[in-house]
Amino acid sequence: MRQPDIKQLDQLFRTYCTKKWRSVAVENTTTLAFKKGETIFKEGQRMDNMYMVDKGRVKVYTNYSKDVEVVIRFATDGQTLGHRGLGADHVFPVTAEALSETTVNILPLSVFEDLLLNNNEFCYYFMLFITEELRRSEQRKKNLLKMxxxxxxxxxxxxxxxxxxxxxxxxxxxxxxxxxxxxxxxxxxxxxxxxxxxxxxxxxxxxxxxxxxxxxxxxxxxxxxxxx
Known part of the structure; x- marks a missing residue:
């Protein structure tokens, strides 16, 4: 099966969720606006929602110490935030900060998990999205060691x-x-x-x-x- 461009979570909803579940996602999504420099979610915070950038720019980073900030990735229109908090404890291991005026679509985690459970293709391609991001991250770390x-x-x-x-x-x-x-x-x-x-x-x-x-x-x- 050919892997599509799956950078944008909204594309996954439209392509791989049934009409019923697309409606569920839309009905349960809220939108919040963040000013430049505002925190969208913080490292150590409990994960209750999935986030997707509607419009704007976001920096995702972690703090290795009080004075050492490590940038993990950047996100822009249509791209997902918060998936790094998925797991047994549902705690964010990273912080997301707006780099400019940014609007974010927010979906309750319980609804997102229902989407995964009831839409096999959506679940499959979301898994590919996560593994591809992990692969790129690991490859980048290896490359940096040689540079x-x-x-x-x-x-x-x-x-x-x-x-x-x-x-x-x-x-x-x-x-x-x-x-x-x-x-x-x-x-x-x-x-x-x-x-x-x-x-x-x-x-x-x-x-x-x-x-x-x-x-x-x-x-x-x-x-x-x-x-x-």
Missing amino acids: SVLQRVAEAVKVNVESFGFDKKDPTLLSYTISRKDISSLANTTYESTVRSLSDLQSEKILQIEGKKLRVLDLEKLCEFTTC
Whole structure:
């Protein structure tokens, strides 16, 4: 069976749930708005709901210590949040924070579990979604071990591109540039090393730095640069 593009939870509902259960999902979904910097859910909080970004940008991260924040992933329109809390204890192991004005659709966990139990295809493809995310995460960890600091920073920029894409009116400008702090976290390096590496990538004519924003001048070269 061919695996489809399953980045978006709403696509799973529409494609793999019966009409009856699609209606159940819609009837039980509420929407909340979050301002930039607001927490959607917090590490250690009990999981009572599944979340899906309706519109906006979200950072998912964990704290290894009081001062060490590790970025796990980013999410945008249609993408799911909260699934890392699924399990025996139903506790979130990560925090989700709005990076911009964001609206989130919220589905009670009990309803989501009923959807899984009563829609076999939905359950199957949701399982594939989780395992694919885990596979990519593990592969990225392995790749980072082989990379230089410069390559890791380039990889973080590539993650930025993959997560949020380019400006529709300006095809080389990132639609949203993550902070230097978040680039440092993704690259597992210091802020100072991140700034130096971005300057080096600019010298290589791969990037152009415009204040806090980044422009990718050569996407193909950026991708080649991050290949181990």
